[in-house]
Amino acid sequence: MTQSWASLGIDLHLEPAGPGLRKGLTDALRDAVRSGRLAPGTRLPSSRTLAADLGIARNTVADAYADLVAEGHLTARQGSGTRVAERAAPVPAAPHRKRPVRVPGRAGPAHDLTAGTPDLSAFPRTAWLKAARRALTAAPNDAFGYGDPRGRPELRAAVADYLARVRGVVADPDRIVVCAGVAHGLGLLTEVLSRRSGRSGRATVAVETYGLGFHREWLEAAGVRTAPLPFDADGTDPAALDAEQAVLLTPTHQFPMGGTLSPARRAAVVDWARRTGGLVLEDDYDGEFRHDRPPVGALQGLAPDRVAHLGTASKALAPGLRLGWLVLPPGLVDEVLAAKGYADTCGAPDQLTLAEFLTSGAYDRQVRLMRLRYRRRRDELVATLARRAPSVRVGGIAAGLHAVLLLPPGTESDVLRAAAWHGLGVQGLSWFRHPAADGAAGAPDGLVIGYGRPPDHAWQSALEALCRCLP
Known part of the structure; x- marks a missing residue:
């Protein structure tokens, strides 16, 4: 034969x-x-x-x-x-030397308290594997084909139920688009705004005075102009909103200052959006992690027709999953799918696993577990600083995984230099400030501390390194 x-x-x-x-x-x-x-x-x-x-x-x-x-x-x-x-073994024959490529995470500070990442050692590996086994066993054959560009229907339905229950979001699965995290989702929305502006000129997006630099860079790299809104003791002031095409906010837990947008100002944002036809981009990056206050619902619940809600599993689980979602106003879905290229960019097995993780209650259990752990760390941070650095005021701690340490005037640069000397990774508050924001001369000095980042075994040493750097 x-x-x-x-x-x-x-x-x-x-x-x-x-x-x-x-x-x-x-x-x-x-x-x-x-x-x-x-x-x-x-x-x-x-x-x-x-x-x-x-x-x-x-x-x-x-x-x-x-x-x-x-x-x-x-x-x-x-x-x-x-x-x-x-x-x-071959002998290298490269005619010239190339600059080595820096791999993120390969080398870094001895103690890392930079904000934006949860405790990765706490990822629920066993529970995730169980969910993956159940999800893949039950998955239909078409789940492994070229999928719906909005994402797997199982995940969109699970996200809709979860957001409605936990965040007060008005979520129709048909208006949810699965994306590879908030950065990807913001990129899609930025592309939509750029296409809408067309030949009429650059689109303008109002942003908060304090925020993530990559948000601004992403918008501006796509040709979108960013305009900082005023910031005062009550947080971001939307009174200056005018003819901008959109506004990007973190209303539930302002990043990095930590406040919550007041009901009056939330209403003012919604009024502006309905009056002008503007779009509100709501980054709900850590809405589940509240410590000392009752839950604050998402802004999207006030105006589902004008707010695009961006969410992610990065803080509750891990950023390496690259899974997030957009809850969009009805008229925006097709434009976002066009920007996405009508392709599902997230792997179906991970989407199915996250859907099972949500519907089984494992996601809620993980959030409750980590909320308790982060609150204990926050309490220890506050108590330690009160004892060892009484001149430092701690703010923005009612929710989330980070805190703002307000320093004596003129000391931020010295503290950052001391942190580098001690191998401590931290970020100065000035790094988060929009370069075009008014009042730079009177801006406070401070540090943004990601107390959620270190694994448990490294937390005490990181806290000790921080105390050695403070005035």
């Missing part, structure tokens, strides 16, 4: 050339070894398999292998087959 080439074992791409099959095959193998394409220790196909693949006689392959064994390029041992000899 003739055996198909597909069942004969290891594949090997070779293109014998030149006079004579044996010499051409030997030269091709030798070049593959010398160039490093076949690494030391690589097992080669049997002579019968390679002969069948190349359509030549088995003896020709056996002779070529024997020649290269004699030269020391290959080794042949009974029971282990023919392999590339260990001493045949």
Whole structure:
């Protein structure tokens, strides 16, 4: 019976050339070894398999292998087959030196208190694996095909139920688009705003005086102008909103200052959006993590037709999942899908697993567990600083995974230098301030401390390093 080439074992791409099959095959193998394409220790196909693949006689392959064994390029041992000899490692032939590529996370501070990342060691691996097993067992076959660009219907339905129950969001699964995190979602919305502005000029998005630099950079890289709103003791003031196409806010827990947008100001934002047709972009990055206050509902619940709600699993689970969602006004879905390229950019297995994690209650359990852990850390931070750095005021701690340490005037730069000396990763408050915001001369000095970031075993040493840096 003739055996198909597909069942004969290891594949090997070779293109014998030149006079004579044996010499051409030997030269091709030798070049593959010398160039490093076949690494030391690589097992080669049997002579019968390679002969069948190349359509030549088995003896020709056996002779070529024997020649290269004699030269020391290959080794042949009974029971282990023919392999590339260990001493045949290629010699680097790069004509010039390239600057090494920096890999994020490969090297960093000894103690990391930068904000924006949860305790990654707390990722619920066992519960996630159980959810994945259940989800994949129950998944229909079409889940592994080219999916709906909005995302898997199971995840959109689960997110809609969860957001309605926990965040007060008016969520129709048909108006939810799954994305690879808030940054991806913001990029899609930015693309929509740019397309809408067209030839009429650059779109303008109002942003908060204090916020994430990458938000501004993402908007401006897409050709969108950012205009900072005034910031006072009550937080972001929307009274200055005028002809902007959109406004980007963190109303539930202002990042990084930590306040909550007051009911009057929330109403003012909604009034502006309805009066002008503007779009509100609500970044609800850590709405589940409240410590000392009752839950504050999402702004989207006040105006589902004018607010695009951005959410993510990055804080409750881990940013490495790259799973987030947009809850969109009815007229915005098609435009976002066009910006997305009508493709589902998130893997179906992870979407199905997160859907199972949400519907089974595992997500709620993880949030409650981490909320308690983060609150204990926050309380320890506040108590330690009151004892060892009484000149430092701690703010923005009613919710979330970070705190703002307000420093004596003029000390922020000195504290950052001391932190670098002690191997402590922290961010100065000035780093989060919009460069075009008014009142820079009177801006407070401070640090933004991500107390949720370190694993439990590193928390005490990070806290001690912080105390050594403070005035």
